[in-house]
Amino acid sequence: MRQFYGTELANGFMLGTALYPSPAILEQAFRQSGASVATVSLRRESGQAREGQDFWGIIRELGVHVLPNTAGCHTVKEAVTTAHMAREVFGTKWIKLEVIGDQDTLQPDVFALVEAARILAEDGFEVFPYTTDDLVVADKLLHAGCEVLMPWGAPIGSGLGLNNIYALRSMRAHFPDVPLVVDAGLGLPSQAAAAMELGYDAVLLNTAVAKAGDPVGMACAFAKAVEAGTLAATADPMEPRDMAAPSTPLIGKAFLS
């Protein structure tokens, strides 16, 4: 498995922490699935309720890698400032860099993304950019200092899966040594397995688990799918072909007609 800024993960399952029915279910989903990375965010804190402190206590107890995001940021300045705040609070150089450019699709503003990535990488951050499957943008992100790429499978929260398998396969082929993560849009475990079968190093998802009828069961299903896809990619899948090829040997077949 490729390393993420020098860190080898136990598996390629990165799971979000939002939208769960309760903190207890969130905790069970992580513990039973074995997801290796938890994405987190920053929001305004009340001096009375101090809700964030309780949440942070749960995440720390999980013992997983923490990947803070810049969700909801629409400008370079917003994203860079949020990243600095996240680095201090979470004590990690990792940052999932999101700079949103379109409100309907939550598509990243790739121009602002590249600029923010450069600023943060120069400042010592280890940037995980949430990007599209555009190869030119990907190349610019790498030149900006990113050592990981996270193309979307489909719009965030859509559950549509891998909208452009050709583009994702191209990205894998173009950047054979770069850790790649399909981030966003997955709805089913089979889609996660497909991403891993393409040779991706991890998948990152949230809604598909948190909004399932049984989030803990779905987290476990995704974990198995990620494992299956990883094993399949390692096992060198066969090349598909248009015509049939008999699998049962014809030599020795009885003459019965």
Next chain:
Amino acid sequence: MLLNVNGEPTETDATTLADFLAKHGFEGAVVATAVNGAFVAKTARDNTQLAAGDQLEILAPMQGG
């Protein structure tokens, strides 16, 4: 003096950012701070003077995808 804290008008007699956090329920809390849109590191809070009308953002860990 009147500040804007996390989008809400807030009256305080605190003179520094560290003082504000101590007096408004954030003692010992894991938070990150910004004043007027600029990040203020934990180590700089003691020396960050507040002025009427300042916009404070006090952020804490939260669920995210």
